[in-house]
Amino acid sequence: MATVGIVGAGQLARMTQQAAISLGVEVVVLGEGSQAPAVRAGATLCPGRPDRLADLIRLADMVDVVTLEHEQTPADLLERLAALGYRVAPGAVAARLGQDKAEARAVLAASGIPVAPWVLTGDLAAIDAFGARHGWPLFLKSPTGGYDGRGVWKVRSPGEAAHLVRDSDRDFLVEPMIPIRHELSVLVVRSTRGEVAAYPAVETVQRDGQCHEVFVPASVPARTADAAHQLALRIADLVDLVGTMAVELFVTGEGLVFNELAVRPHNSGHLSIEACTTSQFENHLRATIGLPLGAPDLRVPAAAMVNVVGGPDGSDPFERLACGLAVPGASLHRYGKEARPSRKLGHVTATGSTVTIARTTAARAVAALIGERAA
Amino acid sequence: MATVGIVGAGQLARMTQQAAISLGVEVVVLGEGSQAPAVRAGATLCPGRPDRLADLIRLADMVDVVTLEHEQTPADLLERLAALGYRVAPGAVAARLGQDKAEARAVLAASGIPVAPWVLTGDLAAIDAFGARHGWPLFLKSPTGGYDGRGVWKVRSPGEAAHLVRDSDRDFLVEPMIPIRHELSVLVVRSTRGEVAAYPAVETVQRDGQCHEVFVPASVPARTADAAHQLALRIADLVDLVGTMAVELFVTGEGLVFNELAVRPHNSGHLSIEACTTSQFENHLRATIGLPLGAPDLRVPAAAMVNVVGGPDGSDPFERLACGLAVPGASLHRYGKEARPSRKLGHVTATGSTVTIARTTAARAVAALIGERAA
Numbered sequence: 001m002a003t004v005g006i007v008g009a010g011q012l013a014r015m016t017q018q019a020a021i022s023l024g025v026e027v028v029v030l031g032e033g034s035q036a037p038a039v040r041a042g043a044t045l046c047p048g049r050p051d052r053l054a055d056l057i058r059l060a061d062m063v064d065v066v067t068l069e070h071e072q073t074p075a076d077l078l079e080r081l082a083a084l085g086y087r088v089a090p091g092a093v094a095a096r097l098g099q100d101k102a103e104a105r106a107v108l109a110a111s112g113i114p115v116a117p118w119v120l121t122g123d124l125a126a127i128d129a130f131g132a133r134h135g136w137p138l139f140l141k142s143p144t145g146g147y148d149g150r151g152v153w154k155v156r157s158p159g160e161a162a163h164l165v166r167d168s169d170r171d172f173l174v175e176p177m178i179p180i181r182h183e184l185s186v187l188v189v190r191s192t193r194g195e196v197a198a199y200p201a202v203e204t205v206q207r208d209g210q211c212h213e214v215f216v217p218a219s220v221p222a223r224t225a226d227a228a229h230q231l232a233l234r235i236a237d238l239v240d241l242v243g244t245m246a247v248e249l250f251v252t253g254e255g256l257v258f259n260e261l262a263v264r265p266h267n268s269g270h271l272s273i274e275a276c277t278t279s280q281f282e283n284h285l286r287a288t289i290g291l292p293l294g295a296p297d298l299r300v301p302a303a304a305m306v307n308v309v310g311g312p313d314g315s316d317p318f319e320r321l322a323c324g325l326a327v328p329g330a331s332l333h334r335y336g337k338e339a340r341p342s343r344k345l346g347h348v349t350a351t352g353s354t355v356t357i358a359r360t361t362a363a364r365a366v367a368a369l370i371g372e373r374a375a
Numbered sequence: 376m377a378t379v380g381i382v383g384a385g386q387l388a389r390m391t392q393q394a395a396i397s398l399g400v401e402v403v404v405l406g407e408g409s410q411a412p413a414v415r416a417g418a419t420l421c422p423g424r425p426d427r428l429a430d431l432i433r434l435a436d437m438v439d440v441v442t443l444e445h446e447q448t449p450a451d452l453l454e455r456l457a458a459l460g461y462r463v464a465p466g467a468v469a470a471r472l473g474q475d476k477a478e479a480r481a482v483l484a485a486s487g488i489p490v491a492p493w494v495l496t497g498d499l500a501a502i503d504a505f506g507a508r509h510g511w512p513l514f515l516k517s518p519t520g521g522y523d524g525r526g527v528w529k530v531r532s533p534g535e536a537a538h539l540v541r542d543s544d545r546d547f548l549v550e551p552m553i554p555i556r557h558e559l560s561v562l563v564v565r566s567t568r569g570e571v572a573a574y575p576a577v578e579t580v581q582r583d584g585q586c587h588e589v590f591v592p593a594s595v596p597a598r599t600a601d602a603a604h605q606l607a608l609r610i611a612d613l614v615d616l617v618g619t620m621a622v623e624l625f626v627t628g629e630g631l632v633f634n635e636l637a638v639r640p641h642n643s644g645h646l647s648i649e650a651c652t653t654s655q656f657e658n659h660l661r662a663t664i665g666l667p668l669g670a671p672d673l674r675v676p677a678a679a680m681v682n683v684v685g686g687p688d689g690s691d692p693f694e695r696l697a698c699g700l701a702v703p704g705a706s707l708h709r710y711g712k713e714a715r716p717s718r719k720l721g722h723v724t725a726t727g728s729t730v731t732i733a734r735t736t737a738a739r740a741v742a743a744l745i746g747e748r749a750a
Contacts, residue, residue, distance in 0.1 A: 001711075014396065015396075017396070017417070018393055018396045018397070021389065021390075021392070021393045021416045021417075022393070022706070022707065022708045022709065023696075023707065023709060024693065024696075024709030024710075024711050024721075026415075040401075041396045041417055042392070042396075042416055042417015042418070043417070274674070277703075277704055277706070277726070278706070286700060291696065291697050291700050292697055292700045292701040294700065294703075294706075295703045295704050299649070299674065299675050299726050300674050300675065318399065321398075321399075321666065322666050322667055325661065325666050325667045325669065326667040328652075328669075328670045329652055329670050330669075331397070331652070331653070331669075332397065332398065333397045334397065334398060334399030335399075336376075336399050346399075351652070351674050
């Protein structure tokens with residue numbers, strides 16, 4: 001029976017542990033406490049930190065392969081782990097592109113993947129010139145470490161840019177505000193044996209910079225969804241992926257534009273648990289162990305997922321669990337985390353004969369959890 | 376967060392533990408070892424035996440409600456547990472009917488549920504008279520303790536009956552061999568609050584007295600499936616069910632005939648994990664805790680499940696896991712049990728647009744696991 005080690009013990013590791021039960025795979029997680037979501041779900045805890053080589057080695061010694069649930073392990077540590085002979089999935093190349101937005105753009109653009117105009121700079125004059133050329137406002141992004149809307153600043157003028165850049169000694173990834181019609185995500189899985197499978201493109205809806213809702217089929221023409229699918233397959237090969245990766249894309253008037261990679265199971269793939277023949281979590285396990293991949297196709301006509309986050313006052317919507325469960329057709333997932341404002345505490349998935357039905361059901365269940373009436 | 380105690384730590388408790396992760400429910404299992412399927416899936420072990428009151432009390436002290444995964448806890452112990460103030464689901468009434476085939480027939484027939492002719496007797500003259508009236512061969516069944524074909528004997532003549540009865544000091548449930556067109560099972564769930572939900576009737580296929588395959592929709596007219604559904608709902612109320620119960624029925628030329636009850640999640644409901652909006656395991660948890668029940672309806676047009684059992688030589692088909700996973704569309708479930716001849720070690724579920732597609736996919740995956748070509 002294979003044993004998979006996951007750096008991180010949050011909800012992604014928790015849902016991977018849940019999937020591992022079906023395969024008879026054992027999961028060991030590197031984390032800091034016995035109350036971590038994955039540990040509460042039955043994964044074995046290897047106490048340690050994601051950015052300490054000695055801890056990574058202790059984990060690696062317990063398992064057949066080491067994989068990730070977040071971006072907190074520097075890619076060079078993964079490289080050193082691999083150099084020591086441990087199996088690591090993803091490899092350092094893919095992991096680095098998931099951790100560094102600028103490097104991802106550079107590498108993928110060089111291979112012909114469409115990216116929006118960008119520059120990596122900490123120089124105010126260069127930012128002003130970029131703004132003059134592409135128009136204000138601009139987005140300034142921290143190339144590494146940002147997620148869920150953190151590390152992204154919208155600056156409306158050279159003055160606002162100066163204010164932000166003056167206080168920092170780092171480079172920013174500078175981008176124009178491009179007119180986005182839709183945001184898509186394609187989950188793609190590639191195994192140690194080079195077998196690759198991409199899920200149907202899903203549409204994501206952000207709220208305050210954080211993923212709020214995901215649904216499938218996306219509300220784009222089939223040829224756009226197909227193009228996204230193909231792009232994700234190409235990128236998986238380009239970055240020599242092993243494991244699961246989310247390829248996030250913008251749909252603009254000029255076609256698809258690359259946004260970013262998450263080189264791990266991803267929020268935009270949670271609905272695969274109910275909606276697809278094989279969930280992203282099971283396929284992540286299959287890929288990292290070197291087992292044949294499962295079919296990523298939809299079992300159902302349509303599905304939607306809405307995140308459940310802590311209230312502005314830090315309240316826990318799952319205190320109203322029974323209200324959410326009373327909504328027919330909703331599948332609830334709790335992560336077993338302590339509530340904090342805006343913290344992801346769980347999600348709701350619904351499937352249905354149409355996207356509208358699925359979205360309405362999921363939204364109703366979340367509204368019931370937070371004690372609001374659904375729109 | 377609620378904690379549910381399960382008497383038993385096998386595959387039913389394992390899949391209940393897997394479902395509990397989504398709800399954030401904790402599971403404690405009463406079992407004998409840390410290698411039990413449910414414990415390996417992350418349930419907490421309460422060491423003990425299912426037929427010892429002191430052990431049941433130790434479990435009950437750790438949890439909010441005690442439930443069952445098998446018939447090894449005498450109903451009167453459940454009654455004593457309830458009398459001590461512990462919450463028990465199912466109650467002793469339903470549990471007793473699941474443990475005693477003769478009592479189930481007597482109680483249900485008295486309420487107008489159709490049962491085949493039967494008599495409970497250890498008297499050879501009475502058996503001969505029954506055979507003279509209804510025709511030979513007869514089935515003689517142990518009224519309690521039999522499962523998976525054990526405890527059932529087919530006797531072709533008074534001589535064979537004499538041979539069997541002479542060696543026993545117990546009563547047998549005696550039945551004629553009725554012409555069975557189909558075997559159906561309806562999973563029904565009833566909560567502490569009296570809310571009740573029945574799954575679509577599934578068709579079961581036995582092999583050597585053991586459930587081999589399950590599929591849905593059943594190959595019976597819709598009105599027969601509906602009648603089975605209604606019968607299960609009636610029986611759930613009649614036995615004051617709390618939790619999940621399988622109602623097994625025969626379809627004969629004269630209509631539906633009651634066969635037996637399994638008062639717990641059941642093999643015939645495993646396909647609900649992939650095929651239904653809410654699995655039998657999640658609904659079992661919801662019912663016993665007193666949460667609203669989830670929708671039992673199909674998400675998909677059709678589904679099939681085939682059990683994976685140990686080979687005649689005790690070999691483990693999951694040694695060929697990769698072969699099974701390579702069959703597109705199959706969802707594999709391993710129970711983490713040691714292989715023995717005919718022992719249930721896992722199952723495969725497939726969904727599809729037709730029953731034929733689903734059955735073919737599931738059969739192919741099982742054939743791949745056992746190293747045979749599918750028929």
